Amino acid sequence: MYVHEEHPDADETVLFLHGGNVAGWMWHDLAASLPDQHSLIPDLPGYGTSNAEPWTTIAEVADSVAAVIRARAHGGRAHLVGLSLGAVVGTVLVARHPDLARSAMLTGAPLQGVGTTTRVLGLAQIRLWGSPSYWRVMARVFRLPEDSVDTFVETGMGIDRVSVRRAILPQVYGGVPAVDLEGLRRTQTPMLMLAGERESKTVHRALTEVTSRAPKAVARSVPRMHHEWSAEDPELFRRVLQHWLAEREPAPELTSP
Template identity: 70%
Template structure:
């Protein structure tokens, strides 16, 4: 797996896990702005610099990330940060390797199955992923900053579509309860998040973690959509730093109401 590294002599280590239509570049600016932390930023299989490496299963991808942490993180442990697909991978990582993370901040994970219509709509878009025009439209839909659009478009057209189809079939089906039950073994502090303007399905899914992991809490990012790390990078950075330094949610965050 391709891995970018920032501030290798700093510590402790953060591992950043990217969303499903992008790659590790979405975290580069944030990681660079954290000189007190060593950062590892993998491109997940099928995406970015790892697009020649096939997506196999969520479990195998989580295990591969765990191996990166053991081999390259300071002390073999890391704080995990993930958004969307990265948050699903991060959840699987915590469930399968309960002692690997110092803490975790995961936002917008699809942990419950999508309905049939939503699944069909998602799969129907894959044939268009080779079109730059498609990704330019999606950049506007995601409210992506203009300076991020070129990398977003290039990553999109480069996604391995066979891997994407395998990944979507698995992720759209939700994470099985038996797999999530591994979270009961972890004592890692976990902050689960969703944007206030995300579908309520995403808000409700947070309880899949908080009902199992004994040190997990859930909050809502006010006014934010799904990809809010790009929508309001400064808010995301403040939430992350508050969590890392104080071990508690930023007071600006909202409670979950579903």
Template identity: 60%
Template sequence: MSLYVAEQRPDAGESVLFLHSGNVAGWMWTDQAEALPGHHALVPDLPGFGRSAHEPWTDLASTADQVAEVVRERAHGGRAHVVGLSLGAIVGVALAARHPELVRSVFASGAILRGMRGIGRWAGLAQVPLWDRPAYWKFLARAYRMPADSVDLFVETGLGIDRESARRMVPEIYDGVPSALLDGLHRLDAPVLAIVGEKEPRTFRDALGEVTSRAPRAVARLAPGMHHVWSLEDPYLFHETLAHWLTTGQPSPALLPVGPRERSTPAAR
């Protein structure tokens, strides 16, 4: 079995790999991919999600390896720019660490690479048993300020997530990515932009150092006034930031700098 991959503009320029967050599937990137007419877009559904629900999530490293095969087989020149949000950002960082030769650049937003502790962890794990209830997904759709024309698809996707995959994936992500996996970023000779929303919890901002302390060409920025799912909160800002990155390899001036703590301090694990 293999991952389902949506594709746009196979005859366009350099390939961009879009990796979705943990409550949806690749369709979340449709508008952003369409807004980049000069690029070839590859948009997989990750294991356990969407049209890849038949493909079980086993662990993060295996998922990164599966995504690497998509790049090898379908990206132009066997390399791609990697764009990820939330779970997708974690998978994208793992891909860059394990397969640096496949990566042109990384744009990773909201990656909780140190995992989740305390009440945040408890609340996240407690939600997994609710994933088979339509009311839960409708509530999330309102919380994410999702456009009305996307709500039905969001609910359908949520109800279709493979439950056993979710029970493996959520605790693994909340445990944090092992340092041994992240240390592969030292071999990455590609630019990396690690972003968190300015209004995200401190946990997300603290994790920036896991990337910037390892990847030689990594920088960290804040998305001004944004929460976690800012691709929905302000699609125009997200697009402008992403387009600037893909065009120049530099952070957009619209982003905010972060302090020295977030730039350089990995966790002691």
């Protein structure tokens, strides 16, 4: 698994997990702006520079990321930050390897799966993933900054569509099995589970999958934000993350879910 690294001489490690339509590059600017944090940013199997590595299962990918933490994080532990697919992987990683996570800030995780309409539309769109025009339209939908659109298009077209069609989307759309979350009951990892105020009710409902299990998990809503709010308002995301890393408490601008 390819891993990008920032500020290797800094203190504690933050490991960033990307969403399902992008790759690790989505976190590069944020990580570069955090000089006090050692950052590890993997490209998950099927994505970016890891696109030749097939996706297996969410649990096995979480185990692979755990191996990266053991090998490369300072002290063999890391703070986890993830969005969408990355938030799902991060949640399962905490459940399976609670000793490796100093904390976790995870947003937009559809842990209960998605509805039929979303499932049908999502699988149908895979046929368009070989078209640059499709990815440029999606860049506007996700409100990506102009200087990241070309990278978004390039990495989008490079995603392993076989893995997405046969494994990634069916697993995410079907929801995370309860057995893969039960380890959360044994963790003392501080967890901040987030959902943009304007994203789907499915994601908001799924927050309880973690807060009902993990003793130190809290849930918050991000006012006015959609699913891809790390791109929609990067400065807000940075502030919320920095507050969490410093205080292990939700930033005051967040609201109750």
